[in-house]
């Protein structure tokens with residue numbers, strides 16, 4: 268593989284041992300993938316940082332790395348951790364302390380501690396720029412909505428890429444690796460406005476297309492549904508890449524590049540028919556996978572106001588970011604809290620003990636990604652519900 272003088276110097280230890288070891292791994296992986304060279308990245312997004320999932324070995328690895336002089340070479344953000352940094356939600360102290368050690372190790376290497384799975388909502392990402400991201404919903408989002416280029420990279424590899432500011436040029440980092448293979452047309456009426464239906468559609472597309480790359484022709488009613496579509500699609504797809512007609516910058520170029528694509532026709536009414544919301548018991552409503560942004564939280568606030576500010580009969584937990592909390596007024600925060608709606612920061616139910624520690628065993632959720640992970644990763648059951656109508660389950664009971 269071609270390496271520049273600077274890359275050779277990193278590899279040979281001129282910038283310290285930790286950088287040399289990181290470079291050795293990045294180059295080795297590049298060789299295996301038959302990359303012709305490395306490319307410079309603008310940002311990195313690290314995932315796999317919860318003490319629940321990486322435990323003591325992950326904690327020790329990151330602390331060792333942080334003790335070296337190695338620092339991130341590019342702007343680096345971090346996925347949700349296992350705790351809310353402002354509220355302990357009854358999680359045990361040892362877990363919290365160890366999670367803080369992971370956070371502090373990442374901080375000392377220069378990471379920006381946004382601790383969100385939606386860094387794309389707070390970054391201005393330019394088309395055709397290179398990034399090293401883990402966290403599949405975020406990867407699918409910047410590829411599809413910004414035509415910004417990232418492969419689906421494993422969390423630990425992103426740490427190393429962030430240290431050297433480079434990734435091997437392969438797959439989705441090349442134009443030829445991004446050519447869609449299937450045209451998926453969604454028929455059956457109006458723009459898709461329902462987050463649950465968008466999520467089920469994402470899963471269906473991944474099942475139909477397998478390891479192909481879809482060019483999706485469908486109309487969506489806004490960013491919240493596109494987030495659900497892509498999060499679910501990326502959970503079930505091996506590469507987390509799609510082009511969306513009329514949404515992805517340069518979509519016409521992608522359309523023109525396709526060579527005899529396979530055609531898949533889906534009817535949204537079939538997906539709606541199969542979406543049957545169960546009437547089973549549940550302990551709480553969970554919203555915020557991917558993390559809710561300010562627009563989604565404002566629609567919850569508007570819903571509560573429309574109900575005359577009553578108190579929900581079951582608690583509602585919404586995972587979101589410190590940016591959202593900082594954008595809300597004290598009145599809005601009080602309204603949510605008084606309505607039994609709780610904003611939970613910097614974490615995600617599938618990497619945190621918080622739901623169990625507040626006594627929740629079954630949630631109602633709109634997120635098809637959560638439906639995949641909740642039972643597997645933390646033994647929480649779910650029932651599905653429809654977007655903002657999820658709240659009806661708690662307010663209209």
Ligand SMILES: C[C@@](O)(CCOP(=O)(O)O)CC(=O)O
Nearest residue numbers: 314315316346402403404618
């Ligand atoms: C929350 C998480 O476990 C979800 C699964 O990740 P992904 O959708 O496969 O990127 C990722 C993480 O551990 O940070």
